[in-house]
Amino acid sequence: MAHIGEEMKNKQVIFRDYVRGFPKESDFIITSATIRLKLPQGSNGVLLKTLYLSCDPYMRMLMQSQSATNSYSPGSLIYGFGVAKVLESAHSGFNEGDLVWGILKWEEYSVVEEPGKLIKIQHTDVPLSYYTGILGMPGITAYFGFHDICSPKKGEYVYVSAASGAVGQLVGQLAKLMGCYVVGSAGSKEKIELLKNKFGFDDVFNYKEEPDLNAALKRCFPEGIDIYFENVGGKTLDAVLLNMRPHGRIAVCGMISQYNIDQSEGVHNLMLLVVQRIRMEGFSAPDYFHLNAKFLEAMLPYIREGKISYVEDTVHGLESGPTALIGLFSGRNIGKQVVAISTE
């Protein structure tokens, strides 16, 4: 138990340098600084104790030197979504003891000088780690990506790639609740079992065992695909385009297959967007954060009534973080990858 004013060890994860290809453990440095648990004189921020950190695929883009978004700075701490407890607050929006989620630096204790974007956690009858997943950024991504971008209708044919991931498992279950026919793909036997037996996908396939993705999709969707929830990009997208129905929709959430290669694979079948009159739309969860209350109103009952399950893959301690993070890109994790830092 940490007390205000106390001097504490503060483990941190530092970004060594820009990454090419797959990130490796050596791209990160784990150090131990010390921190006095007290907001600096004149601060308007909050002092946080990190409880959970989230490993998300988009973080790979921040490791590029030439990134369309702001990259991590070599020699500085990496950051990502996480859950924390307020130890001290000089900001009118937060009180000691509040639980929050939002962008956090990867360290055990953290001062956030501009905490305005942190979201207060009001519901604690569910696991706190859920605010890195089903009730956090990935949940908002799945909920609005599916309901807003995909414009789903009952009975439509839905395909979800990376379907056991933090977002995919939710999209599949939301689509089932909507009355859609849902097929998911993933890259291991264990994940495939999960899709079928835990999340209730109508059909599944292991993309690593399919020499011909187009044939696999034709087998699973003899009538074609109305909605594709795109998490992987590249060859998968090309195969999907060959199987889309007229007026289909593709919600582009991410393209994890492309993040670790220098030159992304070309997509060749875009002319089918015209032939089939397809809408393909990129989106990003932060555009929906202001609808968090509406989101919770929909999602909390699903959790409480057992209508949606959520599978997490948890490692413990900040020092396990880099391995967990880079595991995303080899598909090591089964379900949402969480790093548990502290439970108090």
Next chain:
Amino acid sequence: MAHIGEEMKNKQVIFRDYVRGFPKESDFIITSATIRLKLPQGSNGVLLKTLYLSCDPYMRMLMQSQSATNSYSPGSLIYGFGVAKVLESAHSGFNEGDLVWGILKWEEYSVVEEPGKLIKIQHTDVPLSYYTGILGMPGITAYFGFHDICSPKKGEYVYVSAASGAVGQLVGQLAKLMGCYVVGSAGSKEKIELLKNKFGFDDVFNYKEEPDLNAALKRCFPEGIDIYFENVGGKTLDAVLLNMRPHGRIAVCGMISQYNIDQSEGVHNLMLLVVQRIRMEGFSAPDYFHLNAKFLEAMLPYIREGKISYVEDTVHGLESGPTALIGLFSGRNIGKQVVAISTE
């Protein structure tokens, strides 16, 4: 002047065989059949005299053996949009003397057994050839593609490729009427002059003289692009993606740069759809044909009041058709390519 019952020469254009690469004149056979100008016994159709035929890029797709749409049949007549006069009608919707536009076979006289999809021409104070262009399929493409798919707002930055073509010249002018900043690209000095001096584009460039399309777009759009009206695909689309603003829209009308190559160029920058939350949407004019009355209500006044100009490139006689058609793919035509068959 042809009379009902008379036996007439009937020139026709026959599709020789599926095409790979650029279509050549030898892919088409010009023949002369004879036709008795009389509907067959028991017909419920119409007998037409062809006045104008339209050359449109999408026709290249019908020359593929493996096409997502119905291909032309080797040994059979090709078809496309055109304007015709009804010589005889056994269909309750049409009378002798009516003018119509719609899908016609490439021949001088034609029997259409199911004329239900032909659209009657009510306004003849404008050139009849316009119903192959500004008042026909390309006009509907431009009007709804821009207003419906692009969701334009005054002051937005609009880029149109193949900007002097049948559709591009209209999109540019519609965007100017909307109060947008409009840049067009084309492939010759003469076309560029047209864009600037006749159609009023704010800025223009000749893509054949730009070694770096990304740099050309950055020069023309220092603030980025809100709306891209996509007519060409491939490398141009990749360069555009690098320059799109957040929440931009890409209306995918066609990808003419890709129609004559066996393996289409890959598009590599699709991840920017996510980063910039871009909507990219394919569409097709026939989905809007039921809104023809609304379309004419908007477009006819623009023509009559001189607010929109339309440039056509006209060749004469069915025998000139194949050369005109294949000229689309080398950019030979300046403006909408029309084949004038008869003026009476």
